Amino acid sequence: MATRHHPPEFKADAVALYQSRPEATIRQVAASLGIDWEIPRNWVRAVGTSRPPGRRTKTPTGPPTPLEAENATLRTRSAATSPRPGAYQGTSATSPTFPWPTGSSAVLRP
Structure with missing residues (x-):
C-alpha cells in the first residue's frame, strides 16, 4: 500500500x-x-x-446520583479503614507464623 502525503492545509x-x-x-x-x-x-x-476546555469536565454539574453518593461514601470508609500506603500486611519467612516450614526440611526432592 502506498503512503499518501497530505498537504499541510488538509492536516490543519x-x-x-x-x-x-x-x-x-x-x-x-x-x-x-x-x-x-x-x-x-x-x-x-x-x-x-x-x-x-469543557470537553471533559471534572466538576459535577449537579447533585450526585445515588450511585455516585454511595461510591463516595465507600471510598471514604475504605480510606479510613485501610492501612497506610506501603505497609506490608503479610508474613515473612522469618516470622514464627509463616505457613510452611523453612530450612533444609522444606526442600522437595523428586
Whole structure:
C-alpha cells in the first residue's frame, strides 16, 4: 500500500474539524474525511492540542446520583479503614507464623 502525503492545509483543517466538534471522535472525523483514524490522531498529537476546555469536565454539574453518593461514601470508609500506603500486611519467612516450614526440611526432592 502506498503512503499518501497530505498537504499541510488538509492536516490543519482535519485537526480544526476535530477540535470544533466536541461530540465527534477522531474515528468519526477520519471517516468523514475518508482516511484511516490513525492519521488524524497522529496529527492531533503532533499539534499538541486537545479539546477545548469543557470537553471533559471534572466538576459535577449537579447533585450526585445515588450511585455516585454511595461510591463516595465507600471510598471514604475504605480510606479510613485501610492501612497506610506501603505497609506490608503479610508474613515473612522469618516470622514464627509463616505457613510452611523453612530450612533444609522444606526442600522437595523428586
